[in-house]
Structures are given as structure tokens and as C-alpha cells.
Amino acid sequence: MRIKLLVRRLSERVDPAMGCLHRKYLLAARRPPTVASRADDWPGRPHRLLLLAAVLGSASGEGKVHALVGPNGAGKTSLFNLLTGFLVPTSGRILLFGVDVTGLRPHQIAKRGVARSFQITSLFEELSAIEHVALALQSRTSLGFGFWRDETTLRRFHARARALLEEVGLAGVAGQPVRHLPYGQKRALELALALALEPRLLLLDEPTAGMSAEDVRRTIELIARLRAGRTVVLVEHNMGVVGQLADNVIVLQQGKVIAEGPYQTVRADPAVVAAYLGAADA
Amino acid sequence: MVAAAAVAAAVALPRLIYPVLALEILVWGLFAVAIDLLLGFGGLLSFGHAAYWGVAGYVAGMVARDLGAPFPLAVLAGLLGAAVLAVPLGYLSLRRTGIYFTMVTLAFAQMLYYVANELRPITGGENGLQGVSRTFPGLSLGPSLSFYYAALPLVLFGYFAAYRIVHSPFGHVLVSIRDNEARAQALGYDTARYKHIAFILSAGLAGLAGSVYTLGEHFASLEMLHWTTSGQVVLMTVLGGLGTLWGGVVGAGVFLMLRDFLSTSDLFRDAPGVVTGAIFILIVLALRHGLWPTFAVLVRRGLGRFA
Numbered sequence: 001m002r003i004k005l006l007v008r009r010l011s012e013r014v015d016p017a018m019g020c021l022h023r024k025y026l027l028a029a030r031r032p033p034t035v036a037s038r039a040d041d042w043p044g045r046p047h048r049l050l051l052l053a054a055v056l057g058s059a060s061g062e063g064k065v066h067a068l069v070g071p072n073g074a075g076k077t078s079l080f081n082l083l084t085g086f087l088v089p090t091s092g093r094i095l096l097f098g099v100d101v102t103g104l105r106p107h108q109i110a111k112r113g114v115a116r117s118f119q120i121t122s123l124f125e126e127l128s129a130i131e132h133v134a135l136a137l138q139s140r141t142s143l144g145f146g147f148w149r150d151e152t153t154l155r156r157f158h159a160r161a162r163a164l165l166e167e168v169g170l171a172g173v174a175g176q177p178v179r180h181l182p183y184g185q186k187r188a189l190e191l192a193l194a195l196a197l198e199p200r201l202l203l204l205d206e207p208t209a210g211m212s213a214e215d216v217r218r219t220i221e222l223i224a225r226l227r228a229g230r231t232v233v234l235v236e237h238n239m240g241v242v243g244q245l246a247d248n249v250i251v252l253q254q255g256k257v258i259a260e261g262p263y264q265t266v267r268a269d270p271a272v273v274a275a276y277l278g279a280a281d282a
Numbered sequence: 283m284v285a286a287a288a289v290a291a292a293v294a295l296p297r298l299i300y301p302v303l304a305l306e307i308l309v310w311g312l313f314a315v316a317i318d319l320l321l322g323f324g325g326l327l328s329f330g331h332a333a334y335w336g337v338a339g340y341v342a343g344m345v346a347r348d349l350g351a352p353f354p355l356a357v358l359a360g361l362l363g364a365a366v367l368a369v370p371l372g373y374l375s376l377r378r379t380g381i382y383f384t385m386v387t388l389a390f391a392q393m394l395y396y397v398a399n400e401l402r403p404i405t406g407g408e409n410g411l412q413g414v415s416r417t418f419p420g421l422s423l424g425p426s427l428s429f430y431y432a433a434l435p436l437v438l439f440g441y442f443a444a445y446r447i448v449h450s451p452f453g454h455v456l457v458s459i460r461d462n463e464a465r466a467q468a469l470g471y472d473t474a475r476y477k478h479i480a481f482i483l484s485a486g487l488a489g490l491a492g493s494v495y496t497l498g499e500h501f502a503s504l505e506m507l508h509w510t511t512s513g514q515v516v517l518m519t520v521l522g523g524l525g526t527l528w529g530g531v532v533g534a535g536v537f538l539m540l541r542d543f544l545s546t547s548d549l550f551r552d553a554p555g556v557v558t559g560a561i562f563i564l565i566v567l568a569l570r571h572g573l574w575p576t577f578a579v580l581v582r583r584g585l586g587r588f589a
Contacts, residue, residue, distance in 0.1 A: 084468060110470035118468070124461040127454075135458055138451060139470040147452035147483060154451055197470065 065223065065232045067242040067263075070252035071275060076235040077119055079252070080203050084116050085109040097200065110139070115199035117190035119206050119235070123178045129189055130174040133161035136196035161196070168192045169218055184211040191219065195226060202226070204234040208241055220244055239267075251275065287585060292434060301426035303542055305433065305498045307535045309491040312440045314518040314530025316487035319444055321516075322525030323453060324480045325460035326376075329384045329512050330391030331488050333371065334364035336507030337394060338489030339496035340405060343414040346497060353416040353423065357436055357493040364489025365482050372481035376474065388509060395507040411502040426498070433494045440490045447483055448527055456480055488515075521565055523572020532573045536565075 068076045081087040082094060085106040093102045101109055124132060134157040138144055143153065165171050168188040173181060178189060187210060194202055207223070208216045216238070223232060223245055236242050242249060242263060249266040251259040259269040266272055296304035313335055320326045342360030345351045351359070375386040398405045405411060416423045416432075423429045447453055458466045459473045466473050496502040505511065515530075518537050522529025540561065544554035569576055 086464065086467075105472075106464070106467035107470050107472045110468055116468055118465070122462055122465045122468075124458045124465065126457060126461055131454070135454060136469050138454075143451045144455040144471065144476070145452060145479065147447045147450050147479065149450050149452075150446075151449045151451060151454065154454065193469065 063227050063229065063231075064247045065227050065234065065245045066248045066250060067246035068233060068235045068250050068252060069237070069239075069242060070258075073254070074252035075255040076252055077205060078255070080116055080205055080233075080235070083109075083201075083203060084114055110197065113197075113200035114203065115194040115197040115201075116203040117187075117194050117205055117207060119209075121183065121186045121190060123186060123189060125179040126177060128175050128177050129165060129170055129181070129192075130158060130161050132178065132189060133164050133192050133196050134158060136193045137161060140197065164192045164196055165189075167195070168222060169215070184215045187211055188215065188219070191222065200230050202230055202232045204232065206235055206237065208236065208238055216241065283585065287581070289438065292438065293431075296427055296430045299539070299542075301430045302498070303538060305426065305430050306495070307531075307538050308430075308434070308437050309495045309498070310515065310518060310534035310538060311531030312437055312444075312491040313488050313515045314522060314534050315441065315444045315527060316484045316491065317515050317519040318522075318524060318527055318530050319447060319487065320480060320484040321519060322527070323448055323460060324456050324477060324484075326477060326481070327384045327516070328375075328387040328481070328484070329509070329516065330371075330375075330387030330389070331485070331515060332507050332509060332511035333387075333391040333394045334368060334485040334488040335492035335495070335511060335515070336391075336398070336502070337367055338364040338492035339502035339506045340398065340411055342493035343411040343496045343502040344404075346416060347411070347414045350417065352418045353429075353432065353497050354418070354436060356416070356497060357433075357490060360493030360496070361486050361489040364492065365486035368482045368485030372478050372485065376477050376481060388512065391507065391512055392509055395504070395509070398504060398507050405502075405504070408504055410504050411496075412500075414496060414500050414502065416497040429498060433498065436490065437494055440487050443483075444487060444527060447480075452476070452479070517562070521562060521573055523569075523574035526572065526574040529572045529574030529577075532577050536573060 068079065070076055078087060082089055083096075085101070085104050085108065088103055093100055095101070096109065096112060096114065099112075101112065104112075124135075127135070134154050137157040137160055138154060143149070146153070162171065162174060165174050168191050170185060170188055170192065173185060178186060181189070187207060191204070191207060194204065204223070208219050211219060220241055223234070226232075234241075234245070246263055249259075249261065249263050250257055251266055251269070251272045253275045258271045258275060259266050261269075292308065295307070298304075299307075313331070317328065317331060320328055338360030341363035342356040345359040346353060346356035371387075371390045375383055375390065378386055399407055401407075416429055418432060421428070421432060423432055448456075455466065455471055455476055458469075459471070459476055463473050466476075492506060496506070514537070518533035519530045520533070521536060522531065522533030537558075540558055541554060544550045544557055550557050565573065
């Protein structure tokens with residue numbers, strides 16, 4: 001199958017000078033084995049290609065929250081993996097803040113101001129919560145290569161780390177190894193790690209999954225607060241969260257954008273209803 | 283307190299057992315610590331560290347024998363030789379992960395073994411590099427006991443370096459890569475570079491140990507490069523306990539003393555493997571985290587009596 005650039009209606013409105021992820025570039029990627037959800041995706045058949053329109057950002061750019069929604073296998077996490085360099089597109093380019101970042105490795109993209117949280121909680125089981133955040137803060141320095149230095153040099157990050165833990169409601173468990181933390185608190189720690197990087201683009205993969213109602217409320221408040229000055233993209237299944245936070249909702253299905261716009265508009269879109277509930281002809 | 287007790291133990295060791303064995307325990311312990319740095323803290327199982335131990339041995343031996351350099355310089359040359367060798371070999375091996383990484387390290391080490399075997403004019407082939415002497419202006423280092431104490435500072439420096447590396451900002455990043463490499467990348471860490479540095483540091487420590495070993499034995503044997511050497515040091519590390527850093531020293535001590543004891547016993551002299559194998563199986567089954575946790579409790583209790 002040949003990749004074609006799918007030009008969406010929005011692409012004409014792109015301001016090339018804007019300081020956030022460009023939307024006009026379509027990302028195409030071979031679906032990697034790790035995300036192949038159905039046997040017919042991989043391997044054997046001519047490889048399936050994801051066509052993803054990255055419609056993230058607007059001319060005013062900053063402070064916006066975009067929600068990526070769509071059924072399982074729509075390509076939400078694949079899009080994140082493409083944006084953060086964990087997957088390399090087989091064709092097409094990825095522009096970040098107006099610069100081509102196609103083929104850069106994950107740490108290089110992280111250094112350019114992109115932070116992500118992972119769908120499946122992804123932490124360092126042996127480290128404590130505060131060590132996690134200190135590690136994230138440390139990554140922006142070159143201290144990590146200092147194998148001759150004493151580890152106490154890391155204490156300089158602790159004040160800031162404590163403040164970040166406070167912000168996500170984890171101040172009480174700062175010293176505990178994360179393997180003892182309940183799931184909801186691990187999700188909150190993911191958020192603190194992303195924040196520690198002070199990203200311009202923040203990608204959150206199901207930030208409220210597995211959280212109690214109270215934690216969800218706090219997370220919504222937190223995201224609403226930290227959107228200032230950056231673009232936030234979240235993958236979310238909880239439509240309550242989407243409705244409250246998202247300025248823009250992008251609906252993906254089978255790697256394609258099927259609808260996009262404000263929550264109220266999108267939820268009434270017949271294509272979206274069909275994708276979620278199954279149309280008679282599907 | 284603990285460090286002082288450890289140094290005191292190292293000083294007392296050659297009075298308790300004969301000095302040649304004491305030096306062997308000291309250097310194999312450091313070699314095992316180098317493995318643990320990579321395996322226990324970096325999650326990388328090298329099955330080819332014989333390369334660094336052996337090449338350092340040959341380099342140190344040649345520098346001491348042919349250039350007549352004082353022994354610390356020979357050791358330094360061996361250490362640097364191993365570290366420099368680890369730059370390309372580490373880079374190439376680390377392009378693979380998991381068991382594939384392990385197999386590539388093994389392959390490189392075996393390559394060096396055969397190269398050393400063929401380069402008879404330089405390495406002495408199967409006979410090894412013979413007639414290595416250790417010198418230092420103003421000191422007579424002929425007796426094993428004198429050399430033990432002369433080399434002790436160098437080896438202790440190696441132990442200290444390993445401790446410093448693990449307990450440094452670098453060590454924290456290394457542990458995070460071991461636990462979750464993708465996460466560390468997403469935080470902005472160039473994990474490939476960290477692993478490469480860890481590999482070079484580990485090879486350097488193995489080289490330090492191998493150099494002292496060669497000088498202690500008066501010759502560098504071809505066996506130092508053989509894969510069984512890599513296997514033996516990994517076994518010591520696992521016996522002592524992974525991720526404990528010092529476990530390897532206990533593992534080396536138990537391994538070498540057991541071997542020494544069996545070689546002098548009438549009953550098991552001909553088949554020491556039967557006994558050692560059985561004992562190692564028992565240790566692994568009974569003490570899943572290795573000897574070190576148990577050993578540490580005993581030592582703490584012992585120290586508590588003095589305090």
C-alpha cells in the first residue's frame with residue numbers, strides 16, 4: 001500500500017510559525033508487533049499502515065488541551081510512540097515545534113520538550129517516589145554522567161521534587177518505594193515525572209485510568225492548571241474527563257481521524273457514534 | 283565503621299590463610315564486583331569479561347617484564363588496556379540486548395582467546411606470558427606476603443571506585459535503565475551511552491583485577507582469556523548475590539577456599555566438581571538472594587558485639 005498524505009480540511013489553517021506540534025503532517029507507520037492487536041495486522045499481509053493526522057495545536061498554540069479518543073487499536077498510543085520516537089514512521093515526517101524530528105531517538109525528543117506518561121504504568125520499581133522525580137529533574141542536567149560524584153549531590157533536586165509531589169498529592173508517600181504504592185498513586189507519579197521535565201508538549205496516556213473518583217477530580221484540576229504555557233494531548237476513555245478538559249477532541253479509528261472538534265460537536269457526529277457503537281453496515 | 287572493618291579484614295586476611303590464596307580472593311572478588319556493577323546494577327549479563335581480565339593481564343605482564351616498569355604502572359597499563367578494548371567491544375555488543383548481548387560478549391572474548399593462542403611470539407601461546415616480575419623502587423616484592431600488601435591499596439581503590447560508581451548520580455540512572463529502559467529514555471536519558479560507559483567502567487575494574495592477578499602469579503596464562511573464566515566470575519557473583527555489590531567478594535572467597543580445600547583433601551581431590559557443584563546448587567536453592575544478605579547479618583551481629 002502506498003502512503004499518501006491525507007490532507008485534512010484543517011491543514012489550510014496552519015500557521016507555520018506556531019510554536020507547537022504541527023497538525024498538517026500525517027504520520028504513517030508500520031504497525032509494530034507490540035501493538036498488533038489482531039492477527040491480520042502483522043505479519044504476512046502487506047504491512048498495515050497507520051494514517052494518523054496529527055491535529056495537535058492551533059495558531060494560538062499554547063494552553064490547549066487536545067483529547068485523543070477512539071476504540072482500542074485506533075492508533076492512539078501508536079501516535080504517542082511516533083511523536084516520542086519510540087516508533088519510527090515508514091514514511092512521512094514528524095515536525096515538532098516546526099522542526100523535523102523524524103528518526104530522532106526518544107531521549108533526543110524528550111530533550112526538545114516533549115514529556116509523556118505511559119498507558120501501562122511504567123516506573124522504576126526499586127526507587128522511591130522522590131527519587132523518581134529527582135531522576136526526572138536530573139535528566140535536564142549532565143549530572144548523570146558523573147560516576148565519580150557522591151549521590152548526595154542529588155539532594156539539590158529534592159526541594160523541587162517535593163513540591164512536584166505535593167502538586168500531584170503524593171507528598172505523604174515521597175520516601176516509599178513505588179512498588180508499594182497503589183495504582184492510582186502510581187498514575188499520579190507518572191504525572192509528576194512528566195511535569196518535572198517542564199515540557200512544551202505534554203502527552204498523557206490515560207492519566208486517570210484506575211484512579212478513584214477523588215483522584216480523578218484532583219487530576220482534572222491539575223491538568224487544567226498545568227496546561228498554561230504548553231500543549232497537552234491526552235488519550236482518555238473517561239468521557240467525563242474529556243468533556244471537562246478538552247478544547248479539541250480528535251476521534252481516531254483504524255489509524256485515521258474520523259472526527260475532530262469541540263466535545264459537544266464530536267459526540268453527536270454520526271461517524272463517531274458508529275465507531276463506538278458499531279454501525280449497521282460496519 | 284563498616285568500611286574500616288572491611289579494610290581490617292583485608293589486612294588480616296593473609297595472616298589467616300596463605301597469602302597467595304588471599305590475593306586470589308581479593309582480585310577475584312574485585313572481578314566479581316565488576317560483573318555485579320554491570321549485571322546487578324545495569325541488568326547486563328556479560329559472558330565475556332575474561333577478555334578484559336585476560337587482556338589486562340597480558341598488557342600488565344608485558345609492561346612489567348619487557349619495560350621493567352614498577353608494578354603500579356603495569357597495573358595502570360592493564361586497566362587502561364581493558365578499558366580501551368571495551369570501547370569498541372562494548373559499543374558493538376550493546377547494539378543487542380538480553381541473551382543476544384550475552385552471546386556477543388562471549389563471542390568477542392573467545393575471538394581474543396584464539397588470537398592470543400595464535401600470537402605465540404608475543405603471548406607465548408599455550409604457555410602463557412612467563413617470567414613476569416613485580417618491582418617497585420625501594421621495595422622487595424618477591425614474597426607473596428609483601429606483594430599482597432603492596433597491591434592492596436590498588437585493589438581497595440578498585441573496590442572504592444565500584445562503590446562510588448554505584449552510589450553516584452550515574453549509578454541512579456543505571457539502576458533506572460535496568461528497571462525500565464523505555465521510561466529512562468522518555469525522561470531524556472541517552473540510555474545507550476549510559477550502558478556503554480557502565481560497560482567500560484566494569485571492564486576497567488576487571489582489568490585492574492586481572493593485572494594484579496597476573497603480577498601476583500608471575501605469569502599471564504591463556505586460561506585467563508578462556509570462557510570458563512567468564513563463567514567462573516559470573517558464578518561467584520551469583521553465589522554472592524546480584525545487586526549487592528560486595529556479594530561477589532564473599533562468592534569469590536567461598537569458591538576459592540572451597541577449591542583450595544578440596545584440592546588438598548584426599549577424598550575429593552580427583553573430582554572436586556562433584557562437591558563444588560552440589561554445594562553451589564544448595565546455596566542457590568537455600569539462599570535465593572545469594573550469600574551476601576546472610577553474611578551481612580552475621581557481620582552486623584559480630585560488629586554489634588564490639589560497639
